[in-house]
Amino acid sequence: MQQGSSRNWTVLILSGLLICIAGITAGMPATTVGAAAAGPDSLTGIWVPNAAPQQLVTVDGSLPPLNEAAAKVYAERSRLRQTGDTSFDQTTWCAGPGMPRILTMPYPFEIRRDGDFLAFIHGWYRWHRVVDLAGGAVDPPLPLTMGFPVGHWEGDTLVIRTVGLIDATVLDAAGMPHSEHMTLTERLRVLEDGRLEDRLRVEDPDTFTKPWESLLYFRRDAAARVTDDVCPDRIADGQPAVLGTRSPAASPLQKDAPAGVPSNTAAPAPQLSGMWEPKTFGFMVPEAPLSKAGSDMVDRGAAAMRDGKIMHTAWTSCRPGAISTMTMPREKILLLQSPEELTILFEMPRMTRRVRMNSTHPDNLESSYVGDSVGHWDGNTLVVDTLGFNGYAELDARGQPTSPRLHTVERMTPAADGSSLDIEVTITDPEYYDRPFTIKRNWKRSAARHPFEYDCMENPRAEDFENAYYVRDRYRPTCMRVEGEGVALSKVVCRR
Amino acid sequence: MKLISRRQWWMAIAARVLTLGTALAHHSTAEFDYTKQVTINGIVKEVQWTNPHSFIQLLVDGQPGEKIQWSVEIGSPSLNINLGWRKDSVKPGDRVTMNLSPARNGKPYGTLRVLTFADGKQLNGVAAQVRGSAPPPSTGTK
Numbered sequence: 001m002q003q004g005s006s007r008n009w010t011v012l013i014l015s016g017l018l019i020c021i022a023g024i025t026a027g028m029p030a031t032t033v034g035a036a037a038a039g040p041d042s043l044t045g046i047w048v049p050n051a052a053p054q055q056l057v058t059v060d061g062s063l064p065p066l067n068e069a070a071a072k073v074y075a076e077r078s079r080l081r082q083t084g085d086t087s088f089d090q091t092t093w094c095a096g097p098g099m100p101r102i103l104t105m106p107y108p109f110e111i112r113r114d115g116d117f118l119a120f121i122h123g124w125y126r127w128h129r130v131v132d133l134a135g136g137a138v139d140p141p142l143p144l145t146m147g148f149p150v151g152h153w154e155g156d157t158l159v160i161r162t163v164g165l166i167d168a169t170v171l172d173a174a175g176m177p178h179s180e181h182m183t184l185t186e187r188l189r190v191l192e193d194g195r196l197e198d199r200l201r202v203e204d205p206d207t208f209t210k211p212w213e214s215l216l217y218f219r220r221d222a223a224a225r226v227t228d229d230v231c232p233d234r235i236a237d238g239q240p241a242v243l244g245t246r247s248p249a250a251s252p253l254q255k256d257a258p259a260g261v262p263s264n265t266a267a268p269a270p271q272l273s274g275m276w277e278p279k280t281f282g283f284m285v286p287e288a289p290l291s292k293a294g295s296d297m298v299d300r301g302a303a304a305m306r307d308g309k310i311m312h313t314a315w316t317s318c319r320p321g322a323i324s325t326m327t328m329p330r331e332k333i334l335l336l337q338s339p340e341e342l343t344i345l346f347e348m349p350r351m352t353r354r355v356r357m358n359s360t361h362p363d364n365l366e367s368s369y370v371g372d373s374v375g376h377w378d379g380n381t382l383v384v385d386t387l388g389f390n391g392y393a394e395l396d397a398r399g400q401p402t403s404p405r406l407h408t409v410e411r412m413t414p415a416a417d418g419s420s421l422d423i424e425v426t427i428t429d430p431e432y433y434d435r436p437f438t439i440k441r442n443w444k445r446s447a448a449r450h451p452f453e454y455d456c457m458e459n460p461r462a463e464d465f466e467n468a469y470y471v472r473d474r475y476r477p478t479c480m481r482v483e484g485e486g487v488a489l490s491k492v493v494c495r496r
Numbered sequence: 497m498k499l500i501s502r503r504q505w506w507m508a509i510a511a512r513v514l515t516l517g518t519a520l521a522h523h524s525t526a527e528f529d530y531t532k533q534v535t536i537n538g539i540v541k542e543v544q545w546t547n548p549h550s551f552i553q554l555l556v557d558g559q560p561g562e563k564i565q566w567s568v569e570i571g572s573p574s575l576n577i578n579l580g581w582r583k584d585s586v587k588p589g590d591r592v593t594m595n596l597s598p599a600r601n602g603k604p605y606g607t608l609r610v611l612t613f614a615d616g617k618q619l620n621g622v623a624a625q626v627r628g629s630a631p632p633p634s635t636g637t638k
Contacts, residue, residue: 142574454547461549490542
């Protein structure tokens with residue numbers, strides 16, 4: 001074995017040299033081969049699926065080894081799927097896809113790493129998963145859609161082991177079932193041809209007669225972008241929740257974003273990286289200087305609530321805007337920091353915000369729920385300027401409105417010892433507020449290694465909408481759970 | 497600095513969710529009348545362990561030959577975990593007694609205060625934390 005290893009190394013080194021020479025002579029950048037597959041950041045960047053399979057198969061092309069009970073479940077789902085009924089797959093109503101289902105969807109994802117947090121930021125409905133590279137033991141208190149992934153490096157291969165996966169999800173679009181006892185092990189590496197290979201190993205004795213493996217491949221695409229995707233808007237427009245094919249083209253918002261400009265701050269930037277949690281929940285903005293138009297909207301909501309109606313805002317309709325994360329801090333956030341970008345992953349409401357550092361807003365700004373954020377350091381304070389909101393967001397639980405004229409400036413100042421983070425937000429929106437006003441929120445370091453997740457669309461109950469007041473008409477639901485009569489179970493039904 | 501356990505922390509959150517009404521809940525809690533209590537007994541038909549709210553569907557005997565299906569909101573997975581629940585704490589087929597605050601609209605719908613199993617064990621719902629509501633029933637042991 002040892003002698004064989006030595007010989008194998010020699011062959012590998014010679015092969016590598018030959019490939020490098022071939023690459024150089026073919027005019028390829030030498031970094032395309034070899035160097036691209038080395039180091040902890042070899043996987044970072046945006047990936048698009050080579051083929052987004054509807055059905056996972058084993059590495060030899062076979063159906064996974066389902067046990068008898070699971071095979072019956074799968075057969076029934078196959079029958080339903082042929083009739084166009086995909087209600088076994090909760091992505092149909094924009095609920096969490098789970099793992100590895102989200103990797104089989106025709107959407108790009110981005111891998112970002114900062115320290116010992118590695119994040120997959122997916123292009124479908126704001127989902128992300130955070131891999132703990134510190135490698136600690138996990139004892140999931142409750143199962144989650146994305147589970148509790150823990151990773152480590154074996155050479156150039158990132159090995160991710162995930163447990164605590166909720167059984168309401170399916171493994172693929174065809175409805176492959178699994179239990180909550182599933183352990184998913186992924187081995188990710190960049191191949192010599194530049195593709196990303198994810199070798200999945202599924203161990204689930206409740207569902208399968210033996211462990212099995214499958215392979216997924218992804219490629220880089222310079223034009224691809226992971227943008228803010230809001231699934232409920234898509235189904236409200238009569239489109240499927242998961243598009244069959246999705247162009248990886250850049251969105252107008254990001255395509256025309258100006259390139260970074262040199263920072264005028266010579267000193268190293270303070271470290272904001274890591275997990276944070278709110279010191280206190282902020283949920284009301286009590287002294288906002290509402291204009292007459294703003295007051296009228298708030299008064300209408302208050303009157304409806306006095307009548308016993310349930311008020312629905314962007315938040316409760318599962319399409320919250322970034323302004324809500326500034327005014328109503330809830331649960332943990334993960335900050336991933338690089339010289340070019342600060343990425344903020346929110347647990348609740350689930351969202352990703354990106355702050356391009358030392359940049360400017362594009363001229364042809366396209367409006368969105370999250371807006372367009374640029375940042376720069378002012379001494380020890382990160383200043384984040386955000387424009388381009390779409391006007392579908394409320395400041396707080398009273399339903400204080402915003403318009404597309406909303407402009408926010410956040411000043412994020414970490415404490416000298418790095419243990420806390422003060423964020424001061426100045427809000428300007430002449431449509432609904434008489435003057436700019438400022439609110440303050442405070443965060444502290446969190447010891448958590450995984451965020452929980454908030455799957456807002458998981459259970460759209462009819463009762464929530466029967467006696468409702470919608471702040472905006474867009475917030476009306478498209479999908480609703482219908483309780484079964486007698487012993488028949490419930491089912492979520494989406495109208496088209 | 498006073499340290500509190502994670503469970504105490506979540507209990508405090510749960511209490512604030514309800515005492516502050518719309519503030520922290522997914523939506524307004526105005527649909528329930530927290531000054532009233534209804535107690536029902538039946539067979540669990542379905543457990544929806546889901547966000548933003550979890551539900552138990554309970555089949556309760558009505559008129560002879562009639563089963564009334566109650567929908568009982570039981571909180572959310574993250575809150576319930578910190579109230580001592582597990583996803584399989586309640587299973588379809590279990591016979592349970594549920595003390596709840598009913599919906600104002602008179603439908604068989606409510607939010608859980610206390611769930612009691614046939615052996616007397618109990619699980620609290622978030623509604624038991626509501627300020628100003630009547631105390632939970634004391635039957636059985638937790």
